[in-house]
Amino acid sequence: MTSTIVVNNIAKQYGDVRAVDGVSFEVEEGEFFGILGPNGAGKTTTLEIIEGLREANSGTVSVFGQSPWPRNQALLPRIGVQLQASSFFELLTAREQIHTFASLYGVSGKAADEMLERVGLADKAGTRTEKLSGGQAQRLSIACALVHNPDLVFLDEPTSGLDPQARRNLWDLLRDINDQGRTVVLTTHYLDEAEQLCDRVSIMDSGRILQSGPPATLVRGLDAPTRISIESGTLAEAQARELFGDAEVSDDGVSLTIATRTPAPVLAALAERGALAGLSVAGATLEDVFLKLTGREYRA
Structure with missing residues (x-):
């Protein structure tokens, strides 16, 4: 299959701290790929390098056959990014928020309204973002990342802090995103989430990938009682x-x-x-x- 992302031996250092230390992996087109690890493992830094938000000290990254750094304008219409912490424009309603994002990509207001419908927020369109529940805010954040119909979506801990019902509802949305043919890259602390959603995962710690593979294959290889x-x-x-x-x-x-x-x-x-x-x-x-x-x- 065609590789959407190719990461080759990237490293990122902050002073004496080596946040990413020789990471390599590939993500295939249409794959749901997870990056797992404890706090400080280097997951978010790795994601930011791939997204073109941060420059690696060494190594190479290819996204759709192009380097994301220096900030590659040609890649922006093809990727959607949902950050670890949602931040919205103040005092805007959900509809105004997603219309603002849509306008940045030349997407029509009608398409933005349809995206609100797809993520189950049509009935909250007139609600100001600060009044949304945690799950609703996460859905809006994902809707804003998807409004321009990207081929590749990055999700950084999208269900963090949500109650079990909100998490399960968001899982259904994430499956739907992937079923539509999009490549999805996810970081999460929730191992059951990765096991349910991901085709393959890489487990990181101390800036390095310790093991990669389909969740079921990794579990079978553990030889646990x-x-x-x-x-x-x-x-x-x-x-x-x-x-x-x-x-x-x-x-x-x-x-x-x-x-x-x-x-x-x-x-x-x-x-x-x-x-x-x-x-x-x-x-x-x-x-x-x-x-x-x-x-x-x-x-x-």
Whole structure:
């Protein structure tokens, strides 16, 4: 497939801090690509270099076969950018806001109104932006990034701070954007989001890419145990340890959990004893991959 973005060994340094340190990857046309990492991993700086907002100290970037830096005017109509923090013109309504963005690209007011409809904000068109909820403001921000019908969309933590319902609604919008043939590049702290939305991800830390691939492939490569949980008290913890000697057994008073790499005989043994109350079976997730690669320590 054709590569929309080619990043080759880029680096960015601020004094003694190496924010991006030899990053390389490609994003194919029509792909939903995620860049994941803890705070300070270099995700946003990498995105800003690709977008042409920041110059790399070394390495090269190609977007649609062109360099985005120095600020490439020819690329601007083809890309849409939704920044990490939404910032709107003061005192404008949602309609006035998107009409202002549309006018910068020579897009008609009718097309701007249609974009409001597509992101589910037609009924909020007359509402001033500061009165919008968090989810509505994020939808408007994405609408402004899409109003000129770009081929490539950058989304920097678009669901940060949203409640679960708003996040799920925004996921549907992001899927729709990608289904229309647009290439989407996403950064996010939410691993379930990346697992649900992205065709491929790159996990970054300390300015470097640690691992890349489809989420399911990365999870399968982890070789993590399957976690089998039943209601606490259904089976005594000591009895479970005796039955499943090679497994890790824990009981928090709510659930007894057996972590094993051979789940079939464990499930069979539980079934034989009628100990399946509250049964849940969970395999590894992208979060497990992330934590193994980046560690569990808190990043402020």
